[in-house]
Amino acid sequence: MHNLLFVDPDPNLCEDVCNFFHSTGNSIQSAQDLAGALILIEKARFDVLISNAKIPGGTVRELMQAARTKNADIVTVVHSAIETVQEGVRAVKEGAFGILQKPFSIPELSFQIKKAVEQKARGEPRATPEDRFRNIYQPASFIGECAGIKEVFKIVNLVAKTSSSVIITGETGTGKELVAGAIHYNSSRASGPFVRVNCAALPEQLLESELFGYERGAFTGAEKLRIGRFEQANKGTIFLDEVADMSLYTQAKVLRVLQEKEFERLGSSETVKTDARLISATNKELLELIEKKLFREDLYFRLNVVSIHLPPLRQRGDDVRLLTQFFLKKYSVAMNKKIRGISGEVMKILSAHPWPGNIRELENAIERAVVLAEEEMIGPEDLKLLLGSRPPPGQGGKVLLPEEGVRLEDVERGFVQQALERSGWVQKDAAALLGVSSRVLNYKIKRFGFTHPSWKQNK
Secondary structure, three states: OOEEEEEOOOHHHHHHHHHHHHHOOOEEEEEOOHHHHHHHHHHOOOOEEEEEOEEOOEEHHHHHHHHHHHOOOOEEEEEEOHHHHHHHHHHHHOOOOEEEEOOOOHHHHHHHHHHHHHHHHHOOOOOOHHHHHHHHOOHHHOOOOOHHHHHHHHHHHHHOOOOOOEEEEOOOOOOHHHHHHHHHHOOOOOOOOEEEEEOOOOOHHHHHHHHHEEOOOOOOOOOOOEEOHHHHOOOOEEEEEOHHHOOHHHHHHHHHHHHHOEEEOEOOOOEEEOOOEEEEEEOOOHHHHHHOOOOOHHHHHHHOOEEEEOOOHHHOOOHHHHHHHHHHHHHHHHOOOOOOEEOHHHHHHHHHOOOOOHHHHHHHHHHHHHHHOOOOEEOHHHHHHHHOOOOOOOOOOOOOOOOOOOOHHHHHHHHHHHHHHHOOOOHHHHHHHHOOOHHHHHHHHHHHOOOOHHHHHOO
8 A cells, every 4th residue: 555645726636536545545645736735745755646737836847856855766647638738748758657638537547556656666667758658559459359440450550651641430439539649659750749639629719729829919818829739749640539520710721731731820920830640530420511511521531531430339249348358457456356257147238238438438337337346246236327227128219208207307417417427527428429519518517517526627
């Protein structure tokens, strides 16, 4: 067991993390800013430091230096939102053992800490951020043996040798970002940046400034120059997830970057050159959007030089079993629980489930089952939260109205909650499960009063 220090400005996250690690027999304290953390460091010697990449009152590097004065062998793990990933990378270059991207599950954090401590104990050299990400995105490390996935691996290995634009299609949760990363980290651009942007997560006016940057004074609140993602991705790769959610105006600007390799920051007439490879992804039918005049045909052909389609989990046969075994081992280790396996009945249920959330849904289901399991074998009762809302056989997926009637608001609230839980509280994925836009889902979340610690982290 270890003595841990957790630093994050979100008090709810601090409480959740502390409760978890206390339950696993570890000693842990938390602070919400640099000053509070420094006080704790003066009073105690910590084995592991877990810190947000951006903390009030100072930098994570200052915190790491202070912690090392008390324990030169301290293990540091940094967690980072997408907009603070550069601070996280700098922390790794200065000695942190890893970056965990938000939102993360607490068992996932525990697993990351366990790996870092074990590597430190074995005396293995610390991997660079580039090595760490390259290992994650190796096609050979992906789990799957079905024909569809083998074809994906084959195309990845071929297209990685080029700088051609690639579009990745498939349902939500099928692993599109992993494929994009595999292409980048196995290409000649692997030493350059891999910049990720979720086009559905940002309003239109923010997405433009996120992609292209802005000059100081370009608009109200623009207090300093901001480098955009296309500029950050120079000599590397930019990955535009949910590219179909871009407005026609932003699509036109992206098309120009692809054609001319240049753009202007907001509020500037100066042309900025960029040599960034573009990989995009969507779970929507772009040809249908083109017919509806919602997506530019010329941009589609620029994006679709090479197309990779990821099959849904329900079409991957025995891959469900392989992925289940992997996630079972991952979360059993992370939660320090002795789980020998799953029953045959559970495997039948998992194989028959349609998995609308695909791999992400399966991972959430196994994590939940490990949490609930009281025996060494996972049984059907441990999956009740996963499958409780599945319609009985023979109903064809139709939701039946009870004879006594029902309050429509209660039904809607229930489905919104189930979609959020199934998607791991990732709002864009929950919106896809419900067939609504992110904006509509956000309205319903506010209406029903739903909240989650991971949302507060990124405010």
